[in-house]
Amino acid sequence: MDEHLYTKAIAFSEIILQQNRVEQLRDLSKQLLKKISSLKKGVCVIHGIRGSGKTTLLTELYQKEKHTLFVTAEHLLKYGIDLLDFLHYALAKGHSTYIIDEIHALPTWEKDIKLFYDETKSKIIVSGSSALALKVKGSELARRASFYELKPLSFREYILFKTGKRLPQITLKELLDIQRRQELEQHIRPYIPYFDTYTQFDALPAALFEKNPDVYLNILERIARFDLTSIQNIDAHYLTAVFQAMKIISTSPPGEVSYTGLSSALRTNIKFVREMIYSLSQTGILHLVSPSGRGTSSVRKEEKILMPLSFRSALCTSYGVAPPKGSIREDFFVQHVPGSTYLKTGVQRRTPDFVVQDHIFEVGGPSKGSKQIQGMKNAYLVKEVLTTGEKEIPLYLFGLLY
Known part of the structure; x- marks a missing residue:
């Protein structure tokens, strides 16, 4: 040496x-x-x-x-x-x-x-x-x-950095207890105005501390050109497909991304698309949520493709389009709730419901109705609003899980 x-x-x-x-x-x-x-x-x-x-x-x-x-x-x-x-x-x-x-x-x-x-x-x-x-x-x-x-910042961690207030770290079991939930709602109420900035811009420590609006685009560039090479050999065609796929995924509403759709848009075969998406998930730039179920029926279903928080908004901004809020909510949920799987009822029918430890969660905006969870046992409506319903949970509270 x-x-x-x-x-x-x-x-x-x-x-x-x-x-x-x-x-x-x-x-x-x-x-x-x-x-x-x-x-x-x-x-x-x-x-x-x-x-x-x-x-x-x-x-x-x-x-x-x-x-x-x-x-x-x-x-x-x-x-x-x-x-x-x-x-x-x-x-x-x-x-x-x-x-x-x-x-x-x-x-x-x-x-x-x-x-x-x-x-x-x-x-x-x-x-x-x-x-x-x-x-x-x-x-x-x-x-x-x-x-x-080491995941991106949780909403709880972000609140601490921005305000100095340390909110409690909780468990999913606590979140399902309505009395505890009502207590937590009072804790988090003053910090809800920080939610949009957190989800759209500051979920990654590098972005929060560097104050560089291009940090997410730079990270994607380095992932595509350097990190992927540690997984497989790539060429110019592969890189082009990566950036095209990321544009489609980041701008799509919940449930509208499929391997078939990506294959058609990229003019390539499904095998190539599956392998590329899996490789991107290995770098951490995509989250693949497995379908709920067992046996061959679950194997045949596609994963739901989501993203780490703030990447979607950064990419959409660079494309000059508004980020899909429904997809951001699902990104938030999956990032904070480990072990999430999703329900899928068929090729033409997709639901945004997530399954965690035999509990079903329907994620939506303030006006989201309970139609999709009616008659379901252990099912909850997760809404981007403070609510005190027995079967309703504010989305923000999942940000206290780590």
């Missing part, structure tokens, strides 16, 4: 650390920081979409851990440094904890990490896109690794 190259990679990585130091860490990052800091050894995989604060979390871990090395994989790639050689060299210098940012930039990183961990039983912390976790889970590294997802 060349000492000059080693020093150069560390020096440039130190600049990244300086740029990502913050005065206040988001709540989700604090929770992950506590969990990861408690571990003595193992491989910690931090994954999530670009701009969600992964490097900021790594910066905090670097300050908290002892005998720690921090490096960005992009700098190793730039200088042609072999990862395994680099780690062995750092070990000889007395480091015992290794933090590697954006590790998916290195094509065979998981093999090197496995070899190094098996040799040293060190603590290794890596970060990357959502595809990173899937790659690790499918490799020999899986049983050595623990996984931590």
Whole structure:
């Protein structure tokens, strides 16, 4: 290992650390920081979409851990440094904890990490896109690794940053209790005016703190041109299809995006569309919500395609069109409620209902009626308005789930 190259990679990585130091860490990052800091050894995989604060979390871990090395994989790639050689060299210098940012930039990183961990039983912390976790889970590294997802800001976290008010973090069970729900409505009432700004502009930490209106477009560009290459080979035709598909998805009302429709619009086959959409979901730029049900009937149904909050609005603004509010509401719900599936009654009949832990949720605007949930057990109407009905839940309250 060349000492000059080693020093150069560390020096440039130190600049990244300086740029990502913050005065206040988001709540989700604090929770992950506590969990990861408690571990003595193992491989910690931090994954999530670009701009969600992964490097900021790594910066905090670097300050908290002892005998720690921090490096960005992009700098190793730039200088042609072999990862395994680099780690062995750092070990000889007395480091015992290794933090590697954006590790998916290195094509065979998981093999090197496995070899190094098996040799040293060190603590290794890596970060990357959502595809990173899937790659690790499918490799020999899986049983050595623990996984931590860093999602965009929750509405609760956003309120804290904007106002200094810390609202309670709740469970879905609490939300289904009408008395508790009425208490929570009083807590959140003063902060409802922040809802539109949060969902349309500031859901990603990078956008909130950088104050750059183009941050979402820049992230999409980097995902398309760099992150996707860690999943598969792409060419100019593929990139064109990605940007066309994102335009269709971001501007479409709820339930109007299908693989067949995308295939027709892009003038390509459904197999290509399915693989492309799945790859985009691996980067975190799309959310695929599986159909509810079991067996072959659910397998034949398509996923509902949604987006992380604020990306839809940013893209629609760049296209000069108003973002579909119904789709933004569904983006909000799915981002805050893990494990959501959706109901689909047939090829020509789509419903926006979501199923979570045997409970059905119909998401809509202030005037949304209860027709679609009539006669359904454990069904609730989720409306973008404060309401006190026994079977009605304000959409805003789901923003307190993390």
